[in-house]
Amino acid sequence: MRNFFKRQGKFQPRNGDDRNDQIIPEDLWVKCPKCSELIYSKELDRSARVCPKCGHHFRLRARHRIRLLVDPGSFEEWDTGLRPEDPLAFVDGQGPYPDKVERTQLKTGEVEALITGVCRVEGRPLVLVVADFDFLGASMGSVWGEKLARAVERAGEHGWPVMTVNASGGARMHEGLFSLMQMAKTVSAFHRLGERRLPHFSLLVDPCYGGVTASYATVADIVMAEPGALIGFAGQRVIEQITRQKLPDGFQTAEFLLEHGMIDFIIERQQLRQQVRTLIDLYMRDGENEPAPVVATAASIDVDA
Amino acid sequence: MRNFFKRQGKFQPRNGDDRNDQIIPEDLWVKCPKCSELIYSKELDRSARVCPKCGHHFRLRARHRIRLLVDPGSFEEWDTGLRPEDPLAFVDGQGPYPDKVERTQLKTGEVEALITGVCRVEGRPLVLVVADFDFLGASMGSVWGEKLARAVERAGEHGWPVMTVNASGGARMHEGLFSLMQMAKTVSAFHRLGERRLPHFSLLVDPCYGGVTASYATVADIVMAEPGALIGFAGQRVIEQITRQKLPDGFQTAEFLLEHGMIDFIIERQQLRQQVRTLIDLYMRDGENEPAPVVATAASIDVDA
Amino acid sequence: MTTDVDEMTSDAPPAPTAWDRVKLARATDRPTTQDYVAALFTDFVELHGDRLFGDDRALIGGVARFRGSTVMVIGHQGGTNTKENISRNFGMPRPEGYRKAQRLMRHAEKFGLPIVTLIDTSGADPGISSEERGQGTAIAESLMTMFGCRVPIVCTVIAEGGSGGALAIGIGDRLLMLENAIYAVASPEACATILWRDVEKAPEAAETMRVTAADCYRFGIVDDIVPEPQPAHEAPQEVIAATGDFIEQALRDIQSAFDPETEDGVAAMLDARYGKFRAIGAWRDASLDALDSATPES
């Protein structure tokens, strides 16, 4: 099985913390789905993709989020060599799973749905774990679980706090039970981190469903959400089909979750960096966990041929 | 303050585990409030005051409950000398608190609302704590807290399980903040017992309200209730007056609490003894906590003059 | 701090009655939990929700920095206008409120953060849905949680400490009370209704219930009284600052008495917390009386 990946050697992932984050717009103007305002695409990017008129938070690619949060140049990416296997020899109507992965990699410029690494936020070290919804709907598979477990274990070794930015469309069906088991694997990693009294800050962003919502993302020490983000376990279409009931207004929005006691607070994208800095300072008390120097080398060398 | 009690020397509490438990009936026939059946009073007593027709559980005096549960003659009562003080010098429309206590003692044949001691249930030692609703509505005052704390501490020392039978009409207003603080005192005693891994079985009986419901009685390891018992924090009249809403059918009944997840199960009075035996055997495993011999003397000598 | 008979005959104004204290404790513009948080804490991050059912705005809490250390602060919160009063249920917690408090206390325990609670409620919510969701059980769980919580806890009654709703965040290593705060097993109105069947007798009930800080101190229930040279609503800054000093001192006292960073220190702190409440009560042992007078009867 080790070989199938080499067949697709033409793909080479890019590194760095500020690339791959913009989808080329169909046109220069974007219509806000909330207030219908036409926004000039570059202006939207400049405002962190928040509608300047109504505050609607557009989805963001993972690397865009990283760039907005971290000190420039401080993100050191980890485990970029990890690639999905195909333990089920899974084939569906769209063909074999490995082909689907390859097409997705080419389309998105990412090798998997989860990006992990360590960064600094105004000088404070922080392990950062960010999901990319464009990669197979940020479905959680074995690579996700392994990258996250490694990142959290490293945080534990170094005494760093962890922040996760969580989006997901659900399970990575193509990996079957392995996908389900990543819920256990990720939760267990954070259970260990908690025993070291290191905090996990979780940000839920649109959309966040399925196994991610039902695992580490919602049992963090601090659970935040972006305004208007849809967050739930079962998807809205599934619930409608099964229950044949009309969904309540605002069902599964961040605001709905706040009212129902499921999140600590809603944070606007522009306030996130400041809020994360405050949280780090509150929990990483007074130099008790001395920030280890960020390794000075570039991001892990990716040597996939 | 030590002296006021001696003024009332004419009162002398009776001892033993099977007296004081019958109110002389107004007449020989009792009408069941649930099915309206007329029941011969002695027959009702023989059936543990459970309506033979509909199963309605009539209220029971504390000593009657003890007699039904324990091996004959095995109940050793503790701390019968404890008496309420009057730290507030409380006077209400009915006069001073000490007078009210004295009248209640004469009427009920009990010196306080809580009876504690150790017994055997089919040979198994069990610390037993039973409230008597006839004593000032089983309001929880300082004597209640002290007797309970002592009983639970002794259970801890000896490695005995504890069973509490809880009824209450609310706080002992006459003891003011001391009454409120017994909630804390009783919970803390059971917190300690839990650290020793000794179980607390709680039986909620009609009616159980206020500070008892909001303290040790509902955070037991096993919470049981008698059929139809009314159990709540706020009383029904208070809720109706304040909310001006109609109360739902069956509101605050044991069955309602079961449906709302607040109790482990409902147990009929005739099944209790067997169930308690089973619980003791399940939790006090295999002679790990060797039953200490019950002290062979009679109930603690009561020397109040 | 107790009312002195001399005061009645001197030129000084008469000492406030219990009912005066009740009115002072309930003064509309008396500082609330939010005022204390704003004045005494920095970087307050309010944490919402019980992760079970809802977010009770009558009981708020969050992490913040207090005099150099990160702490968890938890307090009752009513409203300053009708709309806010409704959204905060007049500061009367529902089960969600206690369960949020428990969550925050476990959180504080996990990170070794001292807990500061601010008590200001007329009592637990007396509603149908609160009963449905286990009001009694929720309060009881709060008490159990606080007796096991392995971090220092300092509780302060800042205004009205009403019944189980107050006690549910009132178990700690130190209990402080403002001079014009009250603490009672039931509201004077409820007591008057129950015992005199006349709500107009509330002032008399307040007197006979002994609800003042001086009473609670005399009873050994309250450890310290924060003086109010002027009532808190007339001199909020001064009273809040003094309260902060008392809380800081209490935290320092606990930390120097027990060293809660060590296992043994935590065990000793929990023992002392147990002992504090174990000792509260007013009773006598008639059998000992008899032994004293050497006339036993059988």
Added chain:
Amino acid sequence: MTTDVDEMTSDAPPAPTAWDRVKLARATDRPTTQDYVAALFTDFVELHGDRLFGDDRALIGGVARFRGSTVMVIGHQGGTNTKENISRNFGMPRPEGYRKAQRLMRHAEKFGLPIVTLIDTSGADPGISSEERGQGTAIAESLMTMFGCRVPIVCTVIAEGGSGGALAIGIGDRLLMLENAIYAVASPEACATILWRDVEKAPEAAETMRVTAADCYRFGIVDDIVPEPQPAHEAPQEVIAATGDFIEQALRDIQSAFDPETEDGVAAMLDARYGKFRAIGAWRDASLDALDSATPES
């Protein structure tokens, strides 16, 4: 246990397909949690309620004696008729169910009781009110609880192990699975709908999802398979008894490997539990491939 090509050419009947297994796992009269409890446990005392909101009858549990020891047994429970199916929500737990399970697990931990879970659910309840009360959060809390639970845990998939609803009581030191049970990230029907947009493709989906006990064993997810010489619904007594033997053996193995009566033993058991799930995954490290072939590129 895996399907062998030889079987296809021999006189033996063809091995069951994945879809056959799905149908066996779902057979109407396949034994349920209650059947296992009745046959394998004595003195079962069912404990109800989450102490928060309700009692979920789709997930039951209680203390009981199992082969001489007191244990906590927790399992999914559907109904045997329409009425019971409705009251038990067809065995699909709501948040109350997970929270009851968590309560019982903490209870078991307090008293040092081993936990036995029996998994049999098509999945978590997909309803509006379950979302309102935090279905995802409740499942996540269950996982967190089981990773920290300081007593031995043995989980057995007795019929259908469906998605997060199954996993929520599926974290343990040993995971057993009956030969005709299935375990899947989603139902074959859901998978067929999502990936083929055609629920009729469920048999194909079942095949490609690798849901059988043999698959789960091959993947290293399941520790042991309880054989069903005859399907459980045809020989319930034999299969239940065999399951009991496997559970007993698993508990004995854990107890002899770790001695959970000691602090060190518990720590080692939790380490092993962590390691068990830490190791589950199918991925490769492309950078190591490249190092293997000694042709690094930068």
